[in-house]
Amino acid sequence: MKAITAIGSRLLQTLFVLWAVVTILFLMFRLMPGNPMAAYIDPNFTPEQQDALMARFGLDRPLWEQYFIYLGNLLQGDLGESFFYRTPVTERILALLPNTLILTFSSLIVAYAFGILAGSYLAWKRGSRVEQVAVPVVLTTRAMPEFWLGMILLAVFSFTLGWFPAGGTRPPGAEYDGYWALYTSRDFLVHLTLPVLTLAIYSQGLPLLLMRSNMLDVMKEDFVTMARIKGLSPFTVVIRHAARNALLPVTTSFAIAVGYQIQGNVVVETVFSWPGLGRELVRAVSASDYPLAQGAFLMIAVVVILMNLIADLLYALLDPRVTRE
Amino acid sequence: MTNPDTPRRAGRLRRAFAGLRLPLHDPLAIAGLAIYAAFIVIAIFAPQIATHDPTEILFTDDFQLAADLRPGEDGYIMGTTTLGRDVFSQLVWGSRSALVIGLTAAFMVALIGSIVGVVAGYFGGWTDTLLMRLADVAFGIPFLPFVIVLAAFLEPSIWNVVIAMALILWRDTGRVIRSQTLTLRTRAYVEAARISGSSDVKIILRHIVPNVLPLSFLYGSIAIGWAILTEASISFLGFGDPTSISWGYMLQDAYASQALSKRSYYWFVPPGLCIILIVSAGFFISRGYEKILFPKLDR
Numbered sequence A: 001m002k003a004i005t006a007i008g009s010r011l012l013q014t015l016f017v018l019w020a021v022v023t024i025l026f027l028m029f030r031l032m033p034g035n036p037m038a039a040y041i042d043p044n045f046t047p048e049q050q051d052a053l054m055a056r057f058g059l060d061r062p063l064w065e066q067y068f069i070y071l072g073n074l075l076q077g078d079l080g081e082s083f084f085y086r087t088p089v090t091e092r093i094l095a096l097l098p099n100t101l102i103l104t105f106s107s108l109i110v111a112y113a114f115g116i117l118a119g120s121y122l123a124w125k126r127g128s129r130v131e132q133v134a135v136p137v138v139l140t141t142r143a144m145p146e147f148w149l150g151m152i153l154l155a156v157f158s159f160t161l162g163w164f165p166a167g168g169t170r171p172p173g174a175e176y177d178g179y180w181a182l183y184t185s186r187d188f189l190v191h192l193t194l195p196v197l198t199l200a201i202y203s204q205g206l207p208l209l210l211m212r213s214n215m216l217d218v219m220k221e222d223f224v225t226m227a228r229i230k231g232l233s234p235f236t237v238v239i240r241h242a243a244r245n246a247l248l249p250v251t252t253s254f255a256i257a258v259g260y261q262i263q264g265n266v267v268v269e270t271v272f273s274w275p276g277l278g279r280e281l282v283r284a285v286s287a288s289d290y291p292l293a294q295g296a297f298l299m300i301a302v303v304v305i306l307m308n309l310i311a312d313l314l315y316a317l318l319d320p321r322v323t324r325e
Numbered sequence B: 001m002t003n004p005d006t007p008r009r010a011g012r013l014r015r016a017f018a019g020l021r022l023p024l025h026d027p028l029a030i031a032g033l034a035i036y037a038a039f040i041v042i043a044i045f046a047p048q049i050a051t052h053d054p055t056e057i058l059f060t061d062d063f064q065l066a067a068d069l070r071p072g073e074d075g076y077i078m079g080t081t082t083l084g085r086d087v088f089s090q091l092v093w094g095s096r097s098a099l100v101i102g103l104t105a106a107f108m109v110a111l112i113g114s115i116v117g118v119v120a121g122y123f124g125g126w127t128d129t130l131l132m133r134l135a136d137v138a139f140g141i142p143f144l145p146f147v148i149v150l151a152a153f154l155e156p157s158i159w160n161v162v163i164a165m166a167l168i169l170w171r172d173t174g175r176v177i178r179s180q181t182l183t184l185r186t187r188a189y190v191e192a193a194r195i196s197g198s199s200d201v202k203i204i205l206r207h208i209v210p211n212v213l214p215l216s217f218l219y220g221s222i223a224i225g226w227a228i229l230t231e232a233s234i235s236f237l238g239f240g241d242p243t244s245i246s247w248g249y250m251l252q253d254a255y256a257s258q259a260l261s262k263r264s265y266y267w268f269v270p271p272g273l274c275i276i277l278i279v280s281a282g283f284f285i286s287r288g289y290e291k292i293l294f295p296k297l298d299r
Helices: A002-030 A047-056 A063-075 A089-124 A129-142 A146-160 A178-183 A186-203 A205-218 A222-229 A234-271 A277-286 A290-318 B005-019 B027-044 B087-123 B125-140 B143-153 B159-168 B170-185 B188-195 B200-236 B247-256 B265-293
Strands: none
Touching: A002 A063, A002 A290, A002 B125, A002 B143, A089 A129, A089 A186, A089 A205, A089 A234, A089 A277, A089 A290, A129 A186, A129 A205, A129 B265, A146 A186, A146 A234, A146 B200, A146 B247, A146 B265, A186 A205, A186 A234, A205 A234, A222 A234, A234 A277, A234 A290, A234 B143, A234 B200, A277 A290, A277 B143, A290 B125, A290 B143, B027 B087, B027 B265, B087 B125, B087 B159, B087 B170, B087 B200, B087 B247, B087 B265, B125 B170, B143 B159, B143 B200, B159 B170, B159 B200, B170 B200, B188 B200, B200 B247, B200 B265, B247 B265
């Protein structure tokens, strides 16, 4: 019963945060310097088009009324029309979302696989030379600007060695029958490699350091000592007994990492001209395409908020002590 | 010839220094502090160290634009940019904006986070609920996109990053310091102070703040790095202050001028290395504070 109330209040909190972020977004885009209509109306539209849009978003009404129209439109998935593409923002954003998600998840899977293995290894080799060198090196990868790492990889592997293409998702002019054909093509994977590598090098530090410090905690526990006394091989002790128990907090951190990654994608997508949400946000903001910028921002925020929720729920699910308290 | 004032002043200086609680027992933290000291010296003496004006467009002896010169050519230590500007001088001047942004943003984050955390933790009740729900909202806002939108709406300025960090990034510091305050509040000496009639303000300043200070420094030293990385990203995306030379600006300039396909490594590698050095120095120092705070955790 307690678990259900805990989950219920966490869901309510999520709704509250969503509402607050949506409201902040509304205020940011309406109260910015310049024409308050600018958030929806392109000055290049004809007067009739402008009037139609004014009515649709209630821009001739007082601010509080506009706010409720905005909320109503949002609930129906209506984010307005892009100035640049002249198509609904929602359509555009949903078309870009898969690219961003593929980039995010493939890089995080690589980062977590490496981080978990390397983290356990470093915990096992605790106090050795390898460990003394590895920990500062890992901290240094966290200190890199992601886009700079992308630039270096581009300069070396694309422009100097010519092994990988310089950006985008497909060769110029290539056409595919639908999304599935594109995502499974060899071209796509080749284009995906450098951005994924960039993000993976940057992200592996979190699971690695987390895994290492959890392992160090778990290795002190009685059941690990017991396994050692039983005479099991060090490998069995580390992998079968310690690593399995140290994995839990690393698993929940994956959801948080998705949320962080999707914000950080903005720069890496720009470096590699990867057609995702982040690059679209940057382009929309530079081109004063406010409806599109607002929509892309909102979509990124929704992913972040959902991932925070999933992390908390996972944590409660995997470690019942959290809800029982 | 002894000056009676000197020892007392030295004592005061030492006490102020001790107030910073610098982690001077950890080799990595000392390395971090040394890197900071070096960058501070470079930033202060930037006009003396730089060989050229970082924004000046330079020409060769035969009146050609000194564009894309390799390091050492015509006496330019690290070569020149496509617009004929000196890379080395830009790198030196870049340390100024990095330090100014990093230190002010870190100060704001640590200050706001500590105040929120102490107030929420000490007073509890609706104050706590309100502040922590605010923190929840701050956790729901994607930081980099927020800075981009803010920087686009405000005038281009290096302070946009500082404002955005002050508005959003107090959240982590605030939560941690709140839970620290919650445990401190139940300690016997705080209880004793309360019973003996000390005011809330006095208890907070005397008993709570000194104990959360190392945590504030820990989060502050991480925030320096965040600020520098964020400024670099924002400048790289073209929302930075075009009038101030920063490492992020250099990288944006290099990327936009096709330095990657020209393989002008001498142009875009050094600014990145400087960022890595100064940000990881912050991480190293923060690990030193961690060891002060959690001695058992000494790994």
